[in-house]
Amino acid sequence: MERARDLCRYVQASPSPFHAVAESARRLAAAGFKPLDPSLPWDLSPGGGYYVTRADASLVAFRLGSRSPAECGFRVAGAHTDSPTLRLKPDPSTGREGYAQLGVEVYGGALLHTWLDRDLGLSGRLVVATPKGLEGRLVRLDEPLCRVPSLAIHLDREVNERGLVLNRQTQLPPIFALGEPEACTQALLARLAAQAGATTDALRGFDLALHDLAEPTLGGLDGAFVFSARLDNLGSCHAATSALAEASKTEGHTAVIALFDHEEIGSQSDHGASGPFLRDVLGRLVEAMGDSHHGAFSRAMSRSYCVSADMAHAVHPNFVDKHEPRHMPRMNKGPVLKSNAQQRYASDGMVAGRFRALCREAGVPLQDFVTRTDLACGTTIGPITAASLGLPTVDVGNPMLSMHSARECSGAADVAPMVSALRALFDLGRV
Numbered sequence: 394m395e396r397a398r399d400l401c402r403y404v405q406a407s408p409s410p411f412h413a414v415a416e417s418a419r420r421l422a423a424a425g426f427k428p429l430d431p432s433l434p435w436d437l438s439p440g441g442g443y444y445v446t447r448a449d450a451s452l453v454a455f456r457l458g459s460r461s462p463a464e465c466g467f468r469v470a471g472a473h474t475d476s477p478t479l480r481l482k483p484d485p486s487t488g489r490e491g492y493a494q495l496g497v498e499v500y501g502g503a504l505l506h507t508w509l510d511r512d513l514g515l516s517g518r519l520v521v522a523t524p525k526g527l528e529g530r531l532v533r534l535d536e537p538l539c540r541v542p543s544l545a546i547h548l549d550r551e552v553n554e555r556g557l558v559l560n561r562q563t564q565l566p567p568i569f570a571l572g573e574p575e576a577c578t579q580a581l582l583a584r585l586a587a588q589a590g591a592t593t594d595a596l597r598g599f600d601l602a603l604h605d606l607a608e609p610t611l612g613g614l615d616g617a618f619v620f621s622a623r624l625d626n627l628g629s630c631h632a633a634t635s636a637l638a639e640a641s642k643t644e645g646h647t648a649v650i651a652l653f654d655h656e657e658i659g660s661q662s663d664h665g666a667s668g669p670f671l672r673d674v675l676g677r678l679v680e681a682m683g684d685s686h687h688g689a690f691s692r693a694m695s696r697s698y699c700v701s702a703d704m705a706h707a708v709h710p711n712f713v714d715k716h717e718p719r720h721m722p723r724m725n726k727g728p729v730l731k732s733n734a735q736q737r738y739a740s741d742g743m744v745a746g747r748f749r750a751l752c753r754e755a756g757v758p759l760q761d762f763v764t765r766t767d768l769a770c771g772t773t774i775g776p777i778t779a780a781s782l783g784l785p786t787v788d789v790g791n792p793m794l795s796m797h798s799a800r801e802c803s804g805a806a807d808v809a810p811m812v813s814a815l816r817a818l819f820d821l822g823r824v
Contacts, residue, residue, distance in 0.1 A: 394611065394616060394805055395490055396635075396808040396809040396812060397611055397616075397619055397805035397806070397808045397809075398611065399617075399631070399635070399808075399809050400609070400619060400621075400627075400628060400631045401608070401610060401611070401619065401621060402609075402610035403416060403420075403548045403627065403630075403634075403647075404621050404622065404623055404624070404627050404628075404629040404631070405608055405609050406611045407515065407623065407627055407630075408516035408525040408530075408533055408535075408604040408623075408738060409473075409476045409516045409517045409518070409533075409600075409602060409604065409642075409765060410450040410451075411449045411450050411517060411518045411529070411531050411600070412516060412531060412533065412650070413450075413627060413630055413679075414446055414450055414451065414652065414748065415449075415531060415614060416473060417444075417452055417454070417630060417634040417652060418444055418446065418452060420436070420466075420634055420635075420638055421442065421444050421454050421634065421637070421638055422444075422612070423638075424442065424638035424639070425442055425464060425653060426442035426443055426444050426456075426638070427441070427442065427443050427444075428443070428444060428445070429443050429444065429445040430443055430445075430535050431447070431555060433672075434681045435681060436676075437681045438457065439457050439458065439460075439682075440454070440456070440457060440458075440459065440642040441457050442454070442456045442457075442637075443454070443457070445456060445674060447596040447663070447664040447670050447763055448654065448662075448663065448664040449518055449531075450474060450475070450518075450655075450664060450722050451474065451651075451653050451654045451664035451665070452474075452649050452650075452651075452652045452676045453645055453649065453650070453652075453670060453671055454634075454637055454642070454649070454650050455648060455650075455674070455678065455808060456637065456640055456642065456647065456648045456679075456819070457636075457646050457647050457678065457682075458643050458644075458645050458646045458647040458648075458756075459642075459643065460587070460644070460645045460646075460682070461540075461643060461679070461682040461683065461689070461693075462646075462678055462679050462693035462694040462696070462697070463648055463679060463682075463686070463690075463693045463696075464645070464684060464696070465645035465646040465647070465696060466646050466647075466676075466694075466695075466696030466697035466698070466723075466774075467646065467647050467648075467649050467675060467693065467697040467698075467699075467784075468646050468648050468649065468697070468698055468819055469649045469650070469651060469671075469697065469698070469699040469778075469784065470632075470633040470636065470637070470646070470649070470650045470651070470652075470699070470700045470702055470815045470818060470819075471633075471650070471651045471653065471666070471699060471700070471701045471774050471775070471778055472626050472629035472630045472633050472650070472652050472653070472672075472701075472702045472703065473579075473626045473630070473652065473653045473654065473655075473656030473657070473666070473700065473703065473774060474626075474627070474630055474653065474654050474659050474692035474775075475500075475626075475653050475654050475655060475656060475658075476501070476622070476623040476625060476627070476657065476797075477500060477501035477502055477503035477628065477657055477797045478500050478503065478602040478603060478604065479497040479498070479500065479502075479503070479508060479541075479567070479602060479603045479689060480497060480498050480499075480500045480514075480600070480601065480602040480603075481495055481496065481497055481498075481599070481601045481602065482497065482498055482662075483598075484496070484574045485497070485619060486574045486577075486578035487566055487574055487579075488566075488568075488573075488574035491571055491572070492568045492570075492571060493568070493569055493570035493571065493572050493573070493574045493577035493578065494566040494567060494568050494574065495539065495566060495567055495569055495578070496566055497555075497565055497566060497567065497603070498561075499561050499565070500602065500657065500658065500807070501580040501657030501658055501797070502657065502758070502797050503797055503799075504793055504795075504797050504798045504799070505559045505561070505565065506557050506559065507795075507798040507799040507800065508541050508565070508603070508630070508799045509541050509542070509543040510540065510542065510543050511539060511541070511605055511606075511800075512537035512540065512606040512607070512798060513537070513538065513541070513567060513604065513605060513606065514533065514534050514535045514536060514537070514538055514539070514603070514604050514605075514606050515532075515533070515534045515538055515539065515581075515585070515601040515602070515603060515604070516531075516532065516533035516534070516535075516601070516602065516604050517532065517533075517570075517599065517600045517601035517602055518530065518531055518532070518534055518599065518601075519532075519585060519586065519589045519591065519596060519598075519599045519601075520596070520597045520599060520600075521586075521591040521595050521596060521597065521756060522588050522590060522595045522597050523595070524564075527597060530589035530590070530591070531589075532585045532588050532589050532601075533588075534584070534588075534605075535606060536606075536766030537606060538568045538569055538581075538770065539567035539568070539603055540567055540568055540569075541565055541567045541568075541682075542568065545710070545777070548697065548813065552656055558664050562634075563631075567603065567639040569581065572799045575681075577654040578709055579593065582596065582599075582758045584821040585599075585601075591690070595781075604622065605622040605799050607620075607622070607800065609621030609622070610804075611805050612802075616805055617724070617725060617804065617805055617806070618724070618802050618803070618804065619802065619803045619804070619805050619808070620800065620801075620802055621797060621800070621801060621802075622792055622800055622801065622805075623801070624704060624801040625703070625704040625793065625796050625797065625801060625802050626656070626702075626703050626704055626790075627793070627795070628704055628791055628808070628811075629702035629703055629770065629790060629811070630652050631808075632702060632769075632791075632808070632811040632812045632815055633650040633652065633702060633815055634650065634652075635812045635815075635816075636650075636812050636815035636816040637649075637650045637754055637815075637819060638799045639812075639816060640816060640819035640820055641819075641820050643819075643820070646696075648676055648818075648819035649674075649675070649677060651666075651670075651671045651778075653665050653666045653670070656703075656773070656774050660774060660777050663803075666774035666777040666778055666781075667777050667781065671778070671782065672781065672782060675782075676690055676692070679693050687788075691783070692719070694782055694783045694784050695783075697784055697785070698747065698785050698786075698787075698818075699706035699775075699776050699778055699779070699784045699785065699786040699787070700748065700786075700787055700789055700815065700818055701738075701739060701778060701786050701787065701788045701789070702772050702789055702790055702804065702815070703773040703774070703775075703788065703790045704721055704792075704793045704796060705728075705729035705731055705762050705790035705791060705792050705793065706722065706762060706793070706796065707723060707724045707791065707792035707794050707803075707804075708721035708722060708723060708792075709794060710810055715765065716764075717763050717764065717765045717766070719762050720762050720763040722760040722761075722762050722792040723792065724793070724794075724803060724804030724807060725761070725804035725805070725806040725807055726760055726792070726806070726807075727752075727757060727758030727759055727760055727807065728757065728758075728759055728760070728789050728790065728791055728810055728811050728814055729750070729759075729760045729761065729762045729789060729790055729791065729792050729808050730745055730748060730749070730759055730760070730761050730762070730787065730788075730789050731762045731773075731788040731789060731790060732745065732761065732762070732788075733763065733764065733770045734776070735770065736776050737770040737771065737772040737773075738770070738772070738773060738775055738776065738788035739773075739774065739775035739776045739778070739779040739786040739787065739788050740775070740787045740788050743785075744785050744786060744787040745787055746789070747785075748787045748789060748814075751814065751817050751818060751821065752814050754817060754821060755813050755814055755815045755816070755817035755821075756788060756813070757810045757811075757813050757817070758810065760792070760794070760804040762792075773788055775788040777785070777790075789811075789814075791803055791804065791807040791808070791811050792804065
């Protein structure tokens with residue numbers, strides 16, 4: 394279970410996408426990977442490990458192969474660093490009846506009721522003015538700072554029969570103090586600025602969100618489960634980072650991980666999967682290996698393969714009828730291969746077959762998932778990556794329950810097989 398415990402440590406270190414990128418970078422650096430500045434020329438060596446970040450919330454890392462990608466291609470594992478949450482508005486000061494509250498926006502498709510009555514901290518990035526220009530600095534307050542209080546059943550007697558519907562504007566702002574809202578908000582920002590080594594006068598902006606303070610843990614009678622926030626999709630970020638950090642040097646292909654922000658809101662940003670970040674890095678690698686022939690990048694894509702890793706739906710024991718009868722993934726039975734006829738997942742017969750062969754060679758069990766035909770299907774970075782780069786892509790993920798809840802659940806014994814599958818992608822390369 395050491396892999397599962399390590400996943401818990403990874404998630405605990407990553408309350409925001411900014412922290413997730415910092416934690417992946419820290420782990421890669423410990424494995425000998427070197428940071429790159431995207432504004433400077435890159436001096437790369439075959440076999441070397443490198444990483445580059447964008448907007449502090451997305452990361453691309455790679456171990457350079459010994460031959461040009463135009464000859465041997467890339468082996469890419471993609472995931473996303475963001476999760477549904479409640480993010481602070483630019484001017485978050487609000488409150489009523491003596492309570493100081495924080496104005497929040499819902500980020501992504503959050504299960505809103507799961508944010509009620511939890512001890513919530515605050516984390517993210519401050520933008521600080523320095524003599525050298527603007528800097529992003531990570532902050533986190535791991536203390537019971539905020540709470541979104543539910544309404545007592547005495548004041549809403551029918552809630553259990555009618556169901557709870559929350560107004561995002563008026564019923565989600567958390568309380569965090571008693572007092573005048575503006576003064577309390579300024580005191581909060583001053584505390585955050587001090588943690589970042591700055592003053593409130595130096596603040597030029599922030600990207601802050603609430604996070605659940607309950608630590609990730611193994612649970613169940615025999616430790617079969619991982620109970621944690623943000624498993625979707627830090628579970629896959631952890632697997633990709635671990636696999637690349639441990640990957641062997643290859644004689645041909647280049648191994649790559651791409652951890653994107655903004656998947657939960659459509660990936661439409663300069664550092665989301667729809668943006669140019671991955672293409673920019675892969676293009677520079679083709680150039681760095683000295684292949685200046687016309688069409689070298691397209692040749693590299695035709696020899697490449699991408700695994701889009703995003704958590705999957707395990708069969709729910711209380712809602713079995715929500716699942717397609719012959720495609721009910723179970724926790725601790727291995728990774729899930731996801732398919733959809735409308736291409737909400739990028740998998741087709743060929744790319745799926747290649748992943749099946751890879752898992753077979755690595756000794757990793759594999760399950761299948763298809764959404765019920767009468768239900769809408771979610772999507773991932775897989776179709777975006779495939780369409781924007783012409784990169785053959787398969788969608789996979791570990792099974793979980795409570796997806797998009799403030800507190801999710803996955804299988805402890807599924808962590809290691811996913812790492813093994815991605816490690817095989819990087820080491821074997823024969824896909």
